[in-house]
Structure formats: C-alpha cells, structure tokens
Amino acid sequence: MVEETGKHFGLLITLVLLCLLVPASSLSQENTDCFGCHSDKSLTGTKKGKTVPVVVDEKRFSNSMHATLTCISCHKDLEGKEFPHDEELKPVDCGICHDKEQALHSKSLHGNAIARGDPLAPHCNDCHGSHEILSAKDRRSPVSPMQIPFLCGKCHTEGTKVSQQRTIHQDHIIANFSESIHGEGLLRKGLIVAPNCASCHTAHSILPHTDLGSSIARKNIATTCTKCHAQIEVVHRKIIKGELWEKEANVLPACVDCHQPHKIRKVFYSQGMADKDCLRCHERKELKASSDGRSLFVKGEDIGYSRHSKIACSQCHAGVNASHVRPCETIQKKVDCSSCHAEVGAQYVKSMHGQLEAKSDRNGPTCKECHGTHGVLGKLNPQSATFATNIPDLCARCHREGQKAATRYTGGQHEIIERYTESIHGKGLMKSGLTVTATCTSCHTAHGVLPLKDPESSVNPKNVPSTCGRCHHGIQEQFERSIHTLQIGKTEKKLPVCSDCHSAHTISRADAQGFKLDIMTKCGRCHEDIAKTYFDTYHGKVSQLGYTKTAKCYDCHGAHDILPISDPRSHLSRERVLSTCQKCHEGATRRFAGYLTHATHHDPAKYPFLFWTFWGMTSLLIGTFIVGGVHTMLWLPRALQMRRQRKKNSQ
Amino acid sequence: MESPKNTTEAREYVRFSRLNRLLHVIMIVSFMSLALTGMTLKFSYTGWAVMLGHIFGGFESAGYIHRLAAVLMIGTFVTHLIDLVRRKHREFKSWRALILGKDSMLFNKKDLHDFRDSIKWFVGRGPRPQYGRWTYWEKFDYFAVFWGMMVIGSTGLMLWFSEFFTRFIPGWFINVATIIHSDEALLAVGFIFTVHFFNTHLRPEKFPMDIVIFTGRMEIEELERDKPAEYKNLIETGTLEQHLAEPYPPIVIKAIKIFGWTALSLGFSIVVWIIYAMLFAYR
Numbered sequence: 001m002v003e004e005t006g007k008h009f010g011l012l013i014t015l016v017l018l019c020l021l022v023p024a025s026s027l028s029q030e031n032t033d034c035f036g037c038h039s040d041k042s043l044t045g046t047k048k049g050k051t052v053p054v055v056v057d058e059k060r061f062s063n064s065m066h067a068t069l070t071c072i073s074c075h076k077d078l079e080g081k082e083f084p085h086d087e088e089l090k091p092v093d094c095g096i097c098h099d100k101e102q103a104l105h106s107k108s109l110h111g112n113a114i115a116r117g118d119p120l121a122p123h124c125n126d127c128h129g130s131h132e133i134l135s136a137k138d139r140r141s142p143v144s145p146m147q148i149p150f151l152c153g154k155c156h157t158e159g160t161k162v163s164q165q166r167t168i169h170q171d172h173i174i175a176n177f178s179e180s181i182h183g184e185g186l187l188r189k190g191l192i193v194a195p196n197c198a199s200c201h202t203a204h205s206i207l208p209h210t211d212l213g214s215s216i217a218r219k220n221i222a223t224t225c226t227k228c229h230a231q232i233e234v235v236h237r238k239i240i241k242g243e244l245w246e247k248e249a250n251v252l253p254a255c256v257d258c259h260q261p262h263k264i265r266k267v268f269y270s271q272g273m274a275d276k277d278c279l280r281c282h283e284r285k286e287l288k289a290s291s292d293g294r295s296l297f298v299k300g301e302d303i304g305y306s307r308h309s310k311i312a313c314s315q316c317h318a319g320v321n322a323s324h325v326r327p328c329e330t331i332q333k334k335v336d337c338s339s340c341h342a343e344v345g346a347q348y349v350k351s352m353h354g355q356l357e358a359k360s361d362r363n364g365p366t367c368k369e370c371h372g373t374h375g376v377l378g379k380l381n382p383q384s385a386t387f388a389t390n391i392p393d394l395c396a397r398c399h400r401e402g403q404k405a406a407t408r409y410t411g412g413q414h415e416i417i418e419r420y421t422e423s424i425h426g427k428g429l430m431k432s433g434l435t436v437t438a439t440c441t442s443c444h445t446a447h448g449v450l451p452l453k454d455p456e457s458s459v460n461p462k463n464v465p466s467t468c469g470r471c472h473h474g475i476q477e478q479f480e481r482s483i484h485t486l487q488i489g490k491t492e493k494k495l496p497v498c499s500d501c502h503s504a505h506t507i508s509r510a511d512a513q514g515f516k517l518d519i520m521t522k523c524g525r526c527h528e529d530i531a532k533t534y535f536d537t538y539h540g541k542v543s544q545l546g547y548t549k550t551a552k553c554y555d556c557h558g559a560h561d562i563l564p565i566s567d568p569r570s571h572l573s574r575e576r577v578l579s580t581c582q583k584c585h586e587g588a589t590r591r592f593a594g595y596l597t598h599a600t601h602h603d604p605a606k607y608p609f610l611f612w613t614f615w616g617m618t619s620l621l622i623g624t625f626i627v628g629g630v631h632t633m634l635w636l637p638r639a640l641q642m643r644r645q646r647k648k649n650s651q
Numbered sequence: 652m653e654s655p656k657n658t659t660e661a662r663e664y665v666r667f668s669r670l671n672r673l674l675h676v677i678m679i680v681s682f683m684s685l686a687l688t689g690m691t692l693k694f695s696y697t698g699w700a701v702m703l704g705h706i707f708g709g710f711e712s713a714g715y716i717h718r719l720a721a722v723l724m725i726g727t728f729v730t731h732l733i734d735l736v737r738r739k740h741r742e743f744k745s746w747r748a749l750i751l752g753k754d755s756m757l758f759n760k761k762d763l764h765d766f767r768d769s770i771k772w773f774v775g776r777g778p779r780p781q782y783g784r785w786t787y788w789e790k791f792d793y794f795a796v797f798w799g800m801m802v803i804g805s806t807g808l809m810l811w812f813s814e815f816f817t818r819f820i821p822g823w824f825i826n827v828a829t830i831i832h833s834d835e836a837l838l839a840v841g842f843i844f845t846v847h848f849f850n851t852h853l854r855p856e857k858f859p860m861d862i863v864i865f866t867g868r869m870e871i872e873e874l875e876r877d878k879p880a881e882y883k884n885l886i887e888t889g890t891l892e893q894h895l896a897e898p899y900p901p902i903v904i905k906a907i908k909i910f911g912w913t914a915l916s917l918g919f920s921i922v923v924w925i926i927y928a929m930l931f932a933y934r
Binding site for chain 1: 704834
C-alpha cells in the first residue's frame with residue numbers, strides 16, 4: 001500500500017504543477033506573444049471606427065526607454081485577455097508610472113484641451129512617441145533640446161490647424177525664435193543649454209500667460225528668465241530711454257516688456273570698464289590733453305556727490321575699448337547725454353541752442369555748459385547751477401548785456417538780466433528766494449529755447465498765454481474768453497498777448513503806481529483815438545497829473561476779461577455798466593451811467609451837443625476878449641498920456 | 652504919509668464900505684484858489700500843472716480846496732445879496748430906487764454915452780467923459796461875477812453832486828456841464844487877470860497898484876480926476892464931508908500892498924501858464 005501512495009502523490013504534484021503552469025503559460029502574455037501578430041506590417045485594427053495600422057517596430061521598441069516593460073504594463077486593459085483581443089483599446093494612461101508629469105499635464109492648457117475632447121490636443125504620445133520613446137538626452141529623441149522647436153513647431157507653425165483654428169496669441173513663433181539669439185544659439189550654434197520652448201513654457205505645465213500659475217504669467221516672467229539669466233539686475237542697463245529700468249526698487253520688471261518673447265534680439269554689449277581703471281590715469285592732477293593742453297583731471301569725488309554717482313565712466317564715455325592699453329584712444333565722439341536723456345536730447349536738438357551746436361557754432365551751449373560734466377547736481381540741489389535761484393545767473397553768463405549771446409541778439413529785448421532782476425519775478429526769486437517764481441526756464445523752457453518768431457517757441461505770441469498760464473492759469477482762462485483772442489475778437493489787427501501789456505522782462509506788480517499809469521499808454525498804443533478822448537475827461541486829466549485813484553482803462557473795461565459790450569458778461573454791458581460805475585460812485589443811478597466816458601468836443605457828428613457847447617463857449621470867450629482887448633488897447637495911449645501929464649503937473 | 656493932518660485935504664474919500672472890502676478880499680482868495688486848482692486839472696498835461704498838483708498835495712487834496720473855495724465864494728455872494736437887502740431897507744425906500752437909481756450898478760443910458768464918448772476920447776475925437784459913481788467897465792466887472800457865479804457855480808455843483816443831479820438829468824449833461832464849467836472858468840480867469848487887472852491896476856495912471864478896493868479910500872484929487880461927475884454931485888449935495896475918513900497908517904498900507912502884489916503876481920503867472928499851455932502844449 002505505501003508504494004501506491006507515493007506514486008499517487010507524485011502524480012498529484014505533477015497535476016498541480018501542470019495546473020499551475022497552464023494558466024501561467026496562458027496568463028503569461030509575453031511581449032513575444034504580442035509581437036507575434038503586431039510585428040506584421042500589414043496588421044490593421046480599428047480605432048474610433050477608423051482603420052489604422054497597429055504594427056509595432058520590435059527593434060525600435062527594444063532600443064527604447066520602455067524596452068524592459070511588457071506591453072500589458074501600459075496597455076492595462078489587455079491584461080488577462082484572450083487572443084484575439086478587443087480592437088478598441090483605451091488610451092494608455094502614462095500617469096500609471098509618470099504620475100507627476102501626468103498631473104501637471106492634466107492641469108495644463110494641453111491637458112484641458114484633451115479633457116474638452118479637442119481633437120487637436122496633444123497627448124503624451126504626440127510629443128514623446130509611443131513605442132519608440134527615447135531619453136531626452138538622446139539626440140534622436142523628439143524631446144531632446146535641439147529638437148524641441150521642431151516638435152512644438154509641428155502644431156505651432158503658420159499654416160497648421162492649431163495656428164489657424166485655435167487662439168494662439170503669438171504668430172510666426174518658430175520663425176521668430178529661430179532668428180532670435182536663443183534660437184541662433186540653439187539651432188545654429190548647437191548650444192544645447194540655450195533655451196528652447198520648454199525652458200520657458202515648461203515641458204508639461206504649459207499654461208496661458210493669463211493664468212497666474214503659468215511660467216509665462218507677467219509676474220513670473222522674471223523668475224523664468226532668471227533661471228538662466230541669474231542676477232541680471234547686477235549687469236542690466238539701469239536707465240533705458242531716459243527711464244529707470246527697475247520701476248520698483250529691487251523688483252525685476254517683466255522682461256517681455258522690452259524683450260519680445262520670441263524675438264529676443266541680438267545685442268552685443270561692449271566689454272565693460274571699471275571706474276577705477278579710468279581713474280588710474282585721470283585722477284592725476286597734471287594729466288593734460290596732447291592736442292590742446294586742456295586738463296583731463298577728473299576729481300573722483302565730484303562724481304560721488306553728483307547725480308551720476310551710480311553710473312560708470314564707460315556708460316557715458318561709451319567709446320572706450322577695454323582691450324586697448326589706453327582704452328580712451330578709441331573715443332571718437334563727445335559724450336552724448338541723450339543716450340539716457342533721450343526726451344531732453346530730442347527737445348534740445350530742435351532748440352536754438354541745439355541748432356547752433358549742430359552748426360558747430362562755438363556760441364551754442366551744450367549740455368555741459370549749463371549742467372557741468374562730472375559734478376552734475378540735480379535741479380533741486382541749491383548748489384546746482386540749475387537750481388531755481390541760480391538760473392538767472394546761469395543764463396546771464398551769455399545773455400547779459402555785452403556777453404556773447406547779447407551781442408548777437410537781434411530782437412527788441414535789451415538789458416534782459418538787469419530788467420528781470422528788478423521785475424516782480426526777479427525780486428521774488430532772488431530777493432525773497434521764492435523758488436516757484438518764474439525764472440528764465442519757466443517761460444523759455446529749459447531745453448527747447450526758440451526765438452520769438454518761431455511758431456513752436458514758448459514765447460511766440462501765439463503761445464505766450466499758455467506759457468504764462470502755466471502759473472497764472474486763472475488769468476489765462478479769463479483771457480482766452482476775452483475779446484483780445486481771435487475767437488471772440490474777430491479782427492485782422494494784431495491782438496495783444498501778456499507780454500504786450502506786461503512787457504517781457506520788466507514785469508512789475510500790477511498795483512504799482514508806475515504800472516497803473518503806464519498801462520494807459522499800453523492801451524493807447526492800439527486804441528489811439530479812444531485813449532485820447534479819455535484824457536479829455538475828468539478821469540483822464542487826473543491820471544495825467546500822475547494820480548491813479550481814478551477810473552483808468554481797466555477799472556471800467558476789466559483787464560483780462562474784456563468783452564464786447566454786446567456780451568452781457570462785459571463790465572460795460574447794459575446790464576452791468578451801473579455796477580461798474582458804482583465801484584467808486586456808490587450813489588450812482590441809471591442816468592449817471594449815461595455820462596459819456598469817451599466824449600470829445602471835436603466830433604460834431606458823434607457828439608453834436610458837446611461840439612456846439614464848446615464852440616459856443618469859445619466864441620463867447622473870444623468875443624469877450626476881443627472887446628475887452630480892443631478897449632484896453634485903445635485906452636492905453638490915453639492912459640500913458642494922462643500919466644505923463646500928471647508927472648508934468650506935479651513938477 | 653507921516654503924521655495925519657487935521658485939514659480936509661489929508662482925509663480921504665471912502666467909496667467902498669467895510670463889508671464890501673472884506674468880501675472882495677475873500678473873493679480874491681477864493682478866486683485864486685479856484686483858479687489854481689482848476690487850471691491844474693484843465694491843463695493837467697503840462698509840467699506846471701503837475702507841479703501845482705504836487706504842491707496842493709495831490710488831486711484829491713486840490714479837489715477839496717477847490718470845493719472849499721467854491722463854498723467860500725458862494726458864501727460871499729450870498730452875503731453880498733443879504734447886504735443889498737439891508738442897504739435897501741436902510742437907505743432906499745423901494746427896490747426900484749435901489750436898482751434904477753443914479754448910483755445903481757445896472758447899466759443905464761449914461762453908460763452907453765460914456766462908452767461911446769470913451770471910444771471917441773481914445774481915438775482923439777473927443778474929450779474924456781465925465782465918469783460917475785460907477786463906470787461902465789466897473790459895472791461890467793460887477794455883473795461878470797453874477798454871470799460867472801451863475802454859470803460856473805451851477806455847472807460846478809452839477810459836477811460835484813453828479814450822482815444826485817443825474818437822478819433828474821441825463822448823464823450826458825455832465826459832459827456838457829464839464830465843458831461849460833471849464834471854458835467859462837477859463838474866460839473868467841483870463842478876463843480878470845488881464846482886462847480887470849488893467850482896468851484897476853495896470854492903467855498907467857494907476858500903475859503899479861490901486862489899493863482903493865482894500866482901503867476903501869482914495870484921495871479927493873483923484874476922485875475929482877477920475878470920477879468928475881460923482882465929485883460934482885458930492886459937492887453939490889454937500890455930502891462929501893460925511894464920506895471922508897482918516898487914511899490908514901503906513902504899516903497897514905504896506906500889508907495891503909504885499910497882499911495886493913501877491914495876488915497880482917499869482918494872477919499874472921496863471922495867465923502866462925495858460926498861454927504857454929494853449930500855445931505850446933495844447934492837447
């Protein structure tokens with residue numbers, strides 16, 4: 001009986017093992033099993049109803065990154081299935097192993113498109129491939145650095161369905177990129193560390209720039225760029241086109257504000273030179289130019305105190321070449337201040353000073369004549385030559401009588417500096433130290449000085465009201481609604497502006513005695529006849545005596561708000577004339593205002609009563625004198641005779 | 652004149668009452684003030700006017716003086732009128748006697764004859780007329796004041812109280828008033844300082860000054876010479892005696908002469924300034 005148990009036991013074991021093996025062999029779907037059919041090039045299947053080839057290149061698969069994996073480790077839905085398996089397979093979920101990347105991709109623009117069912121949306125295999133996935137380090141991989149532009153370009157090129165049918169905010173991306181410095185470095189110079197699309201957009205977390213988590217969101221751009229351009233703030237130009245690069249202190253601006261995202265231009269920055277290299281020679285006091293012997297000594301501390309203290313020598317003296325032993329020998333041009341101060345430079349070029357300088361006229365001042373060279377101080381610094389109270393002296397250097405600008409001047413203004421100093425503006429500025437008073441630059445502008453005849457000039461009569469109106473705004477408003485402007489006073493004659501009555505440089509207080517009397521001659525310059533008639537009236541005669549406490553032109557007509565009488569707002573309109581008289585004549589009534597303020601007895605047509613009264617009285621006077629005079633003349637000899645007679649009688 | 656004599660020859664004929672003399676002095680003062688301040692304004696474009704303006708302390712101050720002097724002159728005028736009424740009650744029975752009597756200030760036939768005869772005498776065609784109490788030129792000077800007071804005074808008041816007057820009269824009347832006031836004043840000033848001065852002071856027989864208007868007294872010989880008709884009348888009626896009085900002491904005469912000379916020279920200067928203004932600076 002024992003031998004029979006052993007024989008049964010052995011059989012049992014074999015059966016169990018066979019049973020185990022059978023399912024194992026039938027369960028072990030080896031890749032070879034798959035390749036048995038799928039290596040056939042003619043093998044087709046259906047995908048979404050369409051017939052597609054389902055051949056898999058066994059060689060390439062075995063060279064790929066996934067060579068050690070089984071088919072069913074990715075095609076999970078085929079696990080344990082019998083042959084032949086279902087045709088419609090679920091798409092492979094790469095996130096089974098690559099969960100991190102899958103998570104990023106799902107949240108990305110591409111992932112959302114897939115979720116929406118967008119047919120153009122890229123799946124993992126669209127970029128990486130499916131069965132022939134190579135490492136990114138492999139040059140042949142579509143996701144290797146040099147291939148990425150072409151990979152992305154498959155969809156993001158002009159003419160593709162994606163570029164035509166989807167909203168892509170940039171165009172000609174690949175074309176621009178290939179021309180840019182990044183593209184040239186990557187594609188032409190083979191610099192594989194140069195940025196490709198994924199460097200900025202990331203590989204899997206591609207988000208639109210409007211998404212705050214995107215690597216290309218505005219506030220993230222600096223972080224993205226500084227991944228390579230680390231510490232850019234140390235070397236980036238601080239002043240660009242006259243403005244600070246860093247708008248906020250220590251906050252990098254969005255690079256794409258200046259550097260177009262795909263068109264990053266090619267700029268070659270010259271080799272820099274440190275200040276101390278310059279000063280090695282230039283801080284020697286005896287240093288002189290060989291051409292004309294002028295001193296080339298630069299006091300380093302001048303720059304330290306100046307506004308340019310943070311700017312390197314070579315940033316202004318841009319022509320230096322550090323590779324030369326004497327770097328300054330390559331300097332061809334004078335310092336061009338407008339390379340940073342662009343707007344001011346543009347103004348200056350158009351100005352009279354700039355025009356003179358362009359003609360190489362030595363009388364034309366350049367930037368350094370007024371602002372200095374190394375010790376440039378800001379205009380709010382009282383030590384600066386351009387500080388408000390110092391400006392008259394600055395301009396006087398040339399524009400004082402006898403100095404070089406005054407001797408060439410052909411206009412009508414003389415003794416400008418002397419007069420300005422005595423004027424109300426000059427006194428306010430220089431005696432009272434009121435820095436907001438009008439100085440030369442307030443009216444003539446600092447960099448845009450132009451002669452009066454130039455229509456762009458701030459002192460051209462057309463522009464004078466707005467120039468003065470920069471401070472005297474209320475008066476400008478009044479004046480521009482008054483009759484002395486073209487819109488209201490439609491006339492061919494020359495209309496006055498501020499400087500005609502107030503003068504240009506001898507502006508005095510309007511309540512000063514001299515000004516008040518002077519203004520009447522000013523009005524009289526244009527309004528000759530009517531000014532003469534004013535002087536025939538009581539008001540006029542009193543003012544001729546030199547007293548101002550009487551009605552003068554502007555007391556009745558207004559000063560800046562003169563309007564035609566027909567306008568009800570005029571001081572002399574029918575509605576308002578009585579109140580104008582009542583300013584001095586409190587008890588005046590309507591008829592009082594019937595007084596003829598500009599009446600003259602010389603005009604029989606306009607004022608017949610006055611004319612005839614005058615001639616009546618004059619005739620009476622003449623008649624009386626004729627009679628009295630003749631009587632006296634006739635009496636005279638007789639009277640003399642009587643006197644002689646008396647003398648004779650008394651002797 | 653040293654010690655007064657007791658004979659009638661030393662005493663003098665008084666032809667102007669004390670009140671009239673006083674009124675004339677006040678009138679001189681006010682007239683001068685009015686003329687100076689007024690001409691300052693009328694000829695304000697001349698240098699002398701500006702100087703006068705400053706001397707008066709400015710146009711406002713000159714204006715006050717002008718108006719004050721005007722009030723003074725109106726006061727003088729009114730006082731004279733009151734005095735006339737008193738005289739009428741005192742000496743005449745009726746207004747008719749005062750106005751149309753022999754010594755009236757009104758023009759009468761005698762004046763017409765005197766005027767004609769004077770012209771004849773001037774040209775040597777007749778004898779010197781027998782002038783009476785008031786000669787025709789004195790009467791003219793007298794009524795010139797009435798005329799002036801009326802014209803200049805009324806227009807002056809209109810200008811002074813223009814706000815009040817324009818309640819009833821149109822505003823342009825003020826312009827007319829200005830012309831009338833100004834030109835009539837010019838006439839008055841010019842006339843007084845030329846013709847009147849000649850009539851009273853500059854006549855060679857009176858030259859350099861006749862102070863009768865201030866002293867009221869003139870020598871009897873002078874009376875006989877100048878106003879023969881009046882002298883004759885006084886002798887005939889025997890009233891000469893009651894009009895005689897002692898002459899003033901020399902110091903008084905001197906003071907009067909100083910006053911007289913001041914007024915004369917001021918008046919003369921004003922005439923010169925006016926002629927200068929009208930000939931060389933007229934605007």
